[in-house]
Amino acid sequence: MDVYGEILRGTALPRFFPLCQRFDRAEVPDAGEAVRCTLCEAGVLERLRPGDTVALTAGSRQIDRLPEILRALAEAVRSRGALPFLVPAMGSHGGATAEGQRALLARYGVTEETVGAPVRSCMGTVEVGRRADGIPVRIDRLAAEADWIVPVGRVKPHTDFRGRVESGVMKMLVVGLGKRYGADLCHSAGFSRMAENIWECGRVILQNARVAFGVALVENACHRLRVVEAIPAERIPLREPELLEQAKSLMPRIPFDPLDALFVRRMGKELSGAGMDPNVTGRSVQLGVGPPHAARLAVLDLTAHSAGNAAGMGNADFITERLRRKIDFTPIYVNGLTCRDPAGMRMPCVMPDDRSALLACLHTCGAAGPFRAVLIEDTAHIETLWASEALLAEAREDPALTAAGPPRPLPFDGEGALGTLAFPLAEQL
The missing domain is CATH 3.40.50.11440 (LarA, N-terminal domain)
Structure with a gap:
């Protein structure tokens, strides 16, 4: 067991269930x-x-x-x-x-x-x-x-x-x-x-x-x-x-507040100027912490479209080694120096894989559990998300939310990488 695994082995990831939010979808057709x-x-x-x-x-x-x-x-x-x-x-x-x-x-x-x-x-x-x-x-x-x-x-x-x-x-x-x-x-x-x-x-x-x-x-x-x-x-x-x-x-919102942890699968400049939109995460080095008041935040990957520009990663507590390897600091520093924003240029703690990044959030969040946690694909797509089992009763009481399946363990491969999360057809529990 690696040194991080030894420290984190007493922390367990909760089960997560798929959740659908109902937003006003009216749009310009043409x-x-x-x-x-x-x-x-x-x-x-x-x-x-x-x-x-x-x-x-x-x-x-x-x-x-x-x-x-x-x-x-x-x-x-x-x-x-x-x-x-x-x-x-x-x-x-x-x-x-x-x-x-x-x-x-x-x-x-x-x-x-x-x-x-x-x-x-x-x-x-x-x-x-x-x-x-x-x-x-x-x-x-x-x-x-x-x-x-x-x-x-x-x-x-x-x-x-x-x-x-x-x-x-x-x-x-x-x-x-x-x-x-x-x-x-x-x-x-x-x-x-x-x-x-x-x-x-x-x-x-x-x-x-x-x-x-x-x-x-x-x-x-x-x-x-x-x-x-x-x-x-x-x-x-x-x-x-x-x-x-x-x-x-x-603006879309994460429907739970507060959270012990927020997990974001990917950040990217095409998704938000800050990589992850602080209006969604509630994390901004400039504006402080707002809803959903997540005690810890991990981001697991960087989009190819970002071309290495991970500006805004400083809003997270943990990133993965996979994300770190993709970083090009030149555009980050050009943008950060122009904006007078050294905090936005900082690199968070780097964990070796997805699983350890998620566990590190829960291990350090200050809560004993059951953990209130949410997993999203990115901040531009939160109509569907995954919520921890501790949030199931709250989700059932909200008419704008539909639980689309039972709580399940998150899937990881042998290297600790988070697997594909198939979103089932919505069915009221």
């Missing part, structure tokens, strides 16, 4: 048609003239049907005789290089072929105005040189700060189009000032740059498009806070 309808209703295309160049933004997050949205938007722009092109709007992501940002868009399926408009990428910025305190506000040079800018952004609660606007259209203008300069400026005073920095810089951009309109996207709890809305530039500061409140109401 993303392209939704784009065409909202552009018509808002009347924003009338601002474009034949021959105008129009910079459409695309960010560094996986958004439901984003290529379809951008293609419909590009087609609508061309219908006015204008000339659309895409610019990566992702701050210092993609390794803070023009080619890295172009490659990141391609990994999300956003290319000239899928969108029907050229992708033009650069890291250069130009000043478009100054804040009241005299600090320059800069945006992407190619976007600034266009006749019009159309930011496209998903509106949602941010992982590390709270404010009138968080993730969304304003942040796309300020941090996304600001490239490394914009990311550095907004993070310069830390996350406590982030919301106000975005608000102040965003208003400078809207007043001085040629922003025609924005396209705001809101997803439901299952990460499917719920809202596609074109907003005239002058109304973005008024409308985006309202959409943020709607997005908050649609």
Whole structure:
């Protein structure tokens, strides 16, 4: 028995049962048609003239049907005789290089072929105005040189700060189009000032740059498009806070609080900017601990799409050796230094396998058992999850939850790797 096994042998994993949450699944059935309808209703295309160049933004997050949205938007722009092109709007992501940002868009399926408009990428910025305190506000040079800018952004609660606007259209203008300069400026005073920095810089951009309109996207709890809305530039500061409140109401939640342990099978940059969304885990080095108030958190793997970027792993207590071997510290440190966030760059305790990582959480959580624990695939998919036997009675009392099978031991192979968890057809126990 290895040294960890000797320490952990007195701790036993509980049995887990499959659980289904009922979320509001209403969604936009046809993303392209939704784009065409909202552009018509808002009347924003009338601002474009034949021959105008129009910079459409695309960010560094996986958004439901984003290529379809951008293609419909590009087609609508061309219908006015204008000339659309895409610019990566992702701050210092993609390794803070023009080619890295172009490659990141391609990994999300956003290319000239899928969108029907050229992708033009650069890291250069130009000043478009100054804040009241005299600090320059800069945006992407190619976007600034266009006749019009159309930011496209998903509106949602941010992982590390709270404010009138968080993730969304304003942040796309300020941090996304600001490239490394914009990311550095907004993070310069830390996350406590982030919301106000975005608000102040965003208003400078809207007043001085040629922003025609924005396209705001809101997803439901299952990460499917719920809202596609074109907003005239002058109304973005008024409308985006309202959409943020709607997005908050649609956020998925883990249905138990508190927990002794939360187990996450994988983290990834395409799943959340923090790898694991703190709005789901309740773990944030910036915001502290919130629901579900898990005493311990383990994450077992990193998605291939992340290309080694495990930024946000510092929100966990334990990771596995498998995850550690996949880490590329360069993008983690580039992002962390830009964000002034050393805590987010830290690596948690490394356990040799999945089983020992889960046991380590329970061994150190401070509870004697029976343990209240939840296992999820990732923070973007919690409609189905696995809960420990101690939570079964609580689950049966909640009409929004359906236990889909009896409690069973978690399956592990001879190397301690967690096996496949087949989710059965739901049947009320």
